[in-house]
Structures are given as C-alpha cells and as structure tokens.
Amino acid sequence: MGKALVQNASRIIDENARDLNRAKRSGLSGALIDRLALSQPRIRDMAESLFQIAKLKDPVGEVIETVKRPNGLLIKKVRVPIGVVLIIYEARPNVTSDCIGLCLKSGNAVILRGGSEAINSNIAIFDILNKAASRHRIPGHSISIIKHTDRILVDELLKQAALIDLAIPRGGESLIREVAKRSRIPVIKHYKGVCHTYVDEGAGLSMAEEICFNAKVQRPGVCNAMETMLVNRRIAKRFLPSMIRRFRDAGVQIRGTAEVKRIAGDIRLAKEGDWYEEYLDLILSVKIVKDVDEAIRHIMKYGSYHSDAIVTEDRENAAKFLKEVDSACVYVNASTRFTDGGQFGKGAEMGISTDKIHARGPMGLEELTSYKYIVYGSGQVRK
Amino acid sequence: MGKALVQNASRIIDENARDLNRAKRSGLSGALIDRLALSQPRIRDMAESLFQIAKLKDPVGEVIETVKRPNGLLIKKVRVPIGVVLIIYEARPNVTSDCIGLCLKSGNAVILRGGSEAINSNIAIFDILNKAASRHRIPGHSISIIKHTDRILVDELLKQAALIDLAIPRGGESLIREVAKRSRIPVIKHYKGVCHTYVDEGAGLSMAEEICFNAKVQRPGVCNAMETMLVNRRIAKRFLPSMIRRFRDAGVQIRGTAEVKRIAGDIRLAKEGDWYEEYLDLILSVKIVKDVDEAIRHIMKYGSYHSDAIVTEDRENAAKFLKEVDSACVYVNASTRFTDGGQFGKGAEMGISTDKIHARGPMGLEELTSYKYIVYGSGQVRK
Secondary structure, three states, rough: HHHHHHHHHHHHHHHHHHHHHHHOOOOOOHHHHHOOOHHHHOOOOOOHHHHHHHHHHOOOOOEEEEEOOOOOOEEEOOOOEEEEEEEEOOOHHHHHHHHHHHHHHHEEEEEEEEHHHHHHHHHHHHHHHHHHHHOOOOOOOOEEOOOOOOHHHHHOOOOOOOOOOEEEEOOOOHHHHHHHHHOOOOOOOOOOOOEEEEEOOOOOHHHHHHHHHHHHHOOOOOOEEEEEEEEEHHHHHHHHHHHHHHHHOOOOOEEEOOHHHHHHOOOEEEEEEHHHHHOOOOEEEEEEOOOHHHHHHHHHHOOOOEEEEEEEEOHHHHHHHHOOOOEEEEEEEOHHHHHOOOOOOOOOOEEEEEEOOOEEEEEEEEEEEEEEEEEEEEOOOOO | HHHHHHHHHHHHHHHHHHHHHOOOOOOOOOHHHHHHOOOOHHHHHHHHHHHHHOOOOOOOOOEEEEEEEOOOOOOEEEEEEEEEEEEEEOOHHHHHHHHHEEEEEEEEEEEOOOHHHHHHHHHHHHHHHHHHHHHOOOOOEEEEOOOOOOOHHHHHOEEEEEEEEEEEOOOOOHHHHHHHHHHHOOOOOOOOOEEEEEEEEOOOOHHHHHHHOOOHHOOOOOOOEEEEEEHHHHHHHHHHHHHHHHHOOOOOEEOHHHHHHHOOOOOOOOOOOHOOOOOOOOOEEEEEOHHHHHHHHHHHHHHHOEEEEEEEOHHHHHHHHHHHHOOOEEEEEOOOHHHOOOOOOOOEEEOOEOOOOOEEEEOHHHHHEEEEEEEEEEEOOOO
C-alpha cells in the first residue's frame, strides 16, 4: 500500500491541485492551505508512515493475561480488534493514509469521513490504498470512505451504534465537541493541550531553562507544546530575566501577571482567559506561584489534562506533582513535547486522547483494540 | 462500613418496609417486590460483599507497564481512578452498597441514582455508609445520592460531561438504551445475555448434556444462562432425545425448529423472534445446524456478544469457534454460567459489559480505573 502511494503520487497531486484551487478561490487561510497541500516529499512521508506501521508488532491475538482457576478453568484475556472505527477529520489528507494503516494493522474496519476541503485528495488516496489492499486479499469494505460531504450524513453515521463500534474525531476542538455531543457511538476525544511546565524552587535553573525553551519553541503549533509556565516565587528573580530574554529573542510573546512584569520588564499583562488558552503559537502565559500546591491547583483549574511537567531536584515536590496532577502524561525534568506515540515507543499514533475511558494519552495500535476472554474447560459446570 | 450496615439493619428494614408498602399498593410484580425486599440475611450479605471488596488488592497506583527509552526517559503507565462515576439503577437496594464499595475501593467518587421504588431503602443505606466513611476520613462528597427521583434530573446529570467521567446504567435493557441514547458522558453498557451453547459433532455427549443442563437450569434468571442450544446435525439423534427429556423433567419449555420436533417429539415451534430472546426463565430455544460455521453465523446474527460456548473434543472446531465468535466470553467445554467477576477471580463485579470500549465482560475493580503516564527525565528535550 505504501508503494502504491508512491507509484501513484502524480494522480494524488493532480487531485490535490483541484482541492487547492477551490480552497484558494474560497479564501481558506494560508495555514489551512499548507495543511491541505501535498507534494512528492509529503506523499513519500505518508508512504514511510505505512512502512513503519507495517513493521510494528501485530497487536491482535496477544494474550494479555492468563488465569488458572481452582476449578481447572483456564481463562485467557486476548486482544481483539474493536470492530468498525469511524474517523471524522478535517483538511489534512495524510490522516486518510495514517488512519487506514493504523486501523488495518489493528484488525479494524475503518470508515473515513474527511472534510470537504480535501475530498478529492482523500478519495484518490483511499482508492489507491483500497485497490492495493484488495490485491492482497484484504476483505472488501474493510476500508470505506464517505464521498459525500453533507453534514447530515455525519449525523446519520453517529446514530449507527449497532454498526459502528467507535468514533474518533480528529481536528479542532469545535469538531470534537460537536461529534461528542451528537454521537450515540462511543467517542474517544482528543481535546486541546493546554500544557504547563512548573519550575519548582528545587529546580536546576539551567535545566529548567532548556526544558521550558524546548517545550515552547521547538514546535509551537502542536498540542504537546507548553502554553503556560509557572515559576516558584523563591527562584523567580534568578530564573525569569534570562529565561524571558531567551524567549523574546526567539520571538515568543509573553503574557504574564503584574508580578512577572515587575521582574521581567516590558510584557503584556495576562487576562483571565489567557490561562485557558491553547495558543498553538509563539505566545506564552507566565505566572509566579507560591509552591507546588498552588502550581497543581492552577493546572487542575485551567489545564486540559494533557501533558504537564515539573522541573525540580526535590523528590517530595516531584512525587506530589506526579501524583496530584491528573493529566494523561505528567513529567519530571523533561519537556512536555515528548507526549507522542513514536516518542513513547508505540511506533505510530492515532492521536493523544484527553479522555479517561478506554485510551488515555498517545493512542497506538494497542489502544485501537479491545479484548475478549477465552475460557478452556474440561466439562466444568457451576455449582 | 460493612459493620455499620449490620449494626443499623433494623433502620434499613424499617425504611425498606415503607418502599415495600408503596410497591404493593401500586401493584408491582412479585418478582420486582422480591428484588426490592431486604431482610437481616440480605443485609448481612450486603455487608459480606463489602468485607470481600475491602480485602481485594488496591488497584490504584499499580504500575501496568514500564518503558525505558533510548534517550533515558523512564515512562511508567500507572493505574489511576477514573474520577466521578454515575450509577443509574433500578429497584435492587443492594446495588447501593455494592457500588459504593467498588467505587470507593477503586478511588472513584460515586453518584448514585436509584429507582423511585427503592428510594427510602437506598437513602438509609447511603446515609449509614456515608457516615461510616466520614468517620474514617473519606473526603466529603466521595459518595453522593440523588434523593429526588424525577426523571428530568437524570437527563441533567447525563449532560454533565465536564463533571462526571463515566455513567454505568444497571438494570433492564430499556433503561440502558435510554441512558446510552441521552448521555453525553461515556457509558459502559450491560445489555442482555442471549447466550448459546453449540454441541459440536466432536462433543463428548455426556459432558455436553451436563454443560447444557447447567447453563440453562442452574439459575435461569441471570444474564449468563443459556437461552439457545445449537446441535450439530450428525449427533442430533443421539444427543437430543435424552437431553430434552432431562430438560422437560426440570420444567424447561423447549422451543425448537421442525427438525428438532421430529427428533424430540412434542415441543413448541420456535418463531423467528425466539432466537433473539433473553428468556431469563425455564425456556430454551433449540436448533440443529450443519456445522461449526453455521453455529457461528447463528450466534453472530442472533446473539448479544455476551457468553457463548462450544462443546467439542475437536481442536480445529474449538479453535475456529473461539476465534470467530466475537463475544465477551467464549468457552470450550464449560458452562456459560461462569461469566462472573467472582468466578473469573476478580473478587467482585460491577456487572458484565457487553461493550468493546474500555471494559468487556466482567467488570471488576481494574475496569473501574484509568491510567496515566508518569515520565521521569533528567533534562531531556525534543530534538
């Protein structure tokens, strides 16, 4: 399937050009057009993702647990596919091939419903991959695409709880909220990442500076980038001036409290709404806190339970933070940017779940499976 | 808390009497009144369940998986509570204490919303357990009960996706369907159990007879009892006459196909609707099938993906059945009646999930937890 993508790259690029033309005519933003645009290198990247997925261990059939009961029953908990997975996504055509690869590898059938902006690109990618799959005896209809982009079809799909086992919306927060609200199918949600780094009084300050800089600047447009930096009052005067200078030199706009402004000079004052904001940009909220408890309270109030870090050499404060911050991924002395299926050793990912049901944090192949119990007896009956 | 139940049994029985009086005046069925009625022995059973739960291993904090990454990051996947669990149930007051015990032991806060029929019993049980919990420094509001039984409050609760993490309806199918339809909170569903036993041509016939008899007769009113028996044509004439005689002697009404009738004599003919039916009673549907494939097709068409068994000494047919029947629990050579948290070694159970998301089959303490990733670094940043 990966090879078929590369071999048919020019057809994909032609269909993508139709989407791009329409997008430009309808005045789509530059950022969205960039997400939509495909090129030979981008198609090679899509193929490379499929090659990577192909190499991963097959999760289906894995025995998760074995229990031998006193009555002789042998109970095996075995990983099985979920069944039919519906993916609802927006303008990124690479989602089409990634999701086909991940669902197929985990033994699931997949129904794709991408945004109208990318519909020609998506249909071309689907068609190429589906034909390659059929040639290798993947059962028909294992991969399906919804070619009509009317919204009403999504509503109908989301009612088919008897036919579809799981819905995964991939895209902006408003898409996800809409799907979650209307679906009768279980939904795994990937809401925003309002990620924090708390620089504790026990932090090594040069390590803290490297971690915070990386978490904000290395790739600001993604959900695991830091949006708010919390700094312990006792080290604020030693830490903040050089840290903020470095951020400014990298083009980061700082929005801080009055206390931060007194220490760091000319910054914008943060408004209440800033603490909830996922900027996805070179903007950072900064606040000074009394201690680890105040940091935890801030994160639990304003955060999105995605990824949050403490920088400290103090074991007690680290333990408290790791225990009490109820986020999918909590870090001590590392950048929040590591919240990623590849970085976690999962090989590939469907996204980062901010849910607590079924899958939390990076969703790899295992998180796209369910399980069943296989029970081996020799005539046992219940007394 | 268990001791407090026993010590206050007479208060619970007084409140239960109020519920019973109202139930009798309003003409509730005998079966429902039996479920509602509490007595000293039943209250001791409720207390005993709590003592059992107390003895179970604490699931919270368990390290499920540890990964050391090449960059030195140490990633621990750790079991954590889900958060706030809403239980919606019907007329059985013992659900009140069971759910409080299971949720508390797994670190979750619980909101109970029981049926109006048992409201006085439920409030008494809640009040006794909640007071005992407070005396032992369980945080306030860890256990809550909805004292008003207006339906509209349930609708409001099911919209509180920001405050409640999981809804578990316990009761009849219509209650569960209503909750699933209206909830914006993730729901784990416990639908009906239309359980099958398939007697293969390779079955030891006396073992098959014991297993089928147990699966139907030992306790017919529960979800893991057999509702349909499928028999391979090649052994039907040897197996069915004595099997059906034994069922009849135990008071089981047989509903079979014309072919079954020819072999087993005077039985009722099954209608199409019978194959979908969860009788929960001494009634059994019987069908003769050509082979294991036809048995699997029948089960996947009419079953409820709960518990299904094959009786056979043929390894190939057993393997095929275990692989292709997509039910929560699949058995070879044992009674479906073993689908139960206690029988599976889980110690206690919240019910039997027929869902494939988050929890499938018997739900014990582990299934009432989520997880988070704790990542230990030494200054790692993303390249």
